[in-house]
Each structure stands twice: as structure tokens, then as C-alpha cells.
Amino acid sequence: MSRSSGRAQVEPTAALAAVLVLTLALGVYGTAHAHLLLDGAAPERAAAVLAHVDGQLGPGPADPGDLAAAVRGFPGDYAVNATLRTATHTWSVGPPRPAPTVRADIATTTLPVRVSNDAVRPGRLSVVVWR
Secondary structure, three states: OOOOOOOOOOOHHHHHHHHHHHHHHHHHHHHHHHHHHHOOOOHHHHHHHHHHHHHHOOOOOEOHHHHHHHHOOOOOOOEEEEEEEOOOOEEEEOOOOOOOOOOEEEEEEEEEEEEEOOEEEEEEEEEEEEO
16 A cells, blocks of 8 residues: 555646636735725825815914815815814815715814904814715
């Protein structure tokens, strides 16, 4: 009787084909996963828009009247909504925020907001970016 009985062995061609199929399947999965991650907005894009809007609102207290001008002019096919909020007021510029089923990215920061000529209140600036 020989030491190897021949069981559980695979022809080299069949093994090579199985490895090739597995490699292709992993490649297709990785490509599809990358497209899903890149579809919609990227967190870096929302952070960049937030930095731009915050910079346009000035170094001092943010004036809600300047919000529209600060949001205008973003290139590309992304929609941008900027909302400036205090405890008693809300100002929003851009299309309405998308439904929760739409992939969107949000970036926020806190800043002082001028609500009248003699009143400055703490506020929050949030920017939503989506396709």
C-alpha cells in the first residue's frame, strides 16, 4: 500500500482556476465597496466648505446677513446647505437638507453670532453637503 491514497487532491488547473475566481471576486467586491464609500459627499468636502463659510463670516461675531454670500459659488455638482443657529434664532441658506435616506455629510462648529446691534449670542454653524 502506498503512503498517499490520492484522496483530497485537486488537479493544478482546477486549483489555479479557483484561485483566479477568488481573486476576481475580491477585486469586484473591493471596487464596489470603494464606489459606495465615494458616492455622495466626502467628510473632507464638508469640512472644507465649513472652513470656507466660517472664514467668510469673519473673525469677529458672525453676521447672519453674510451667510448667503459666504455659501455662494461652490463648484461641482454638490448641494450645500448652511445653517446658523442660536438658542432663539435660525438662519439657513441653500436647498433644504436631504431626507435621511440620502447620503450627506455634516460638519459643525461653534461661534459667536450677532443677533442685533448690541447682542452677541453663542451659536452653531452647520454645513451639509450632498449630491
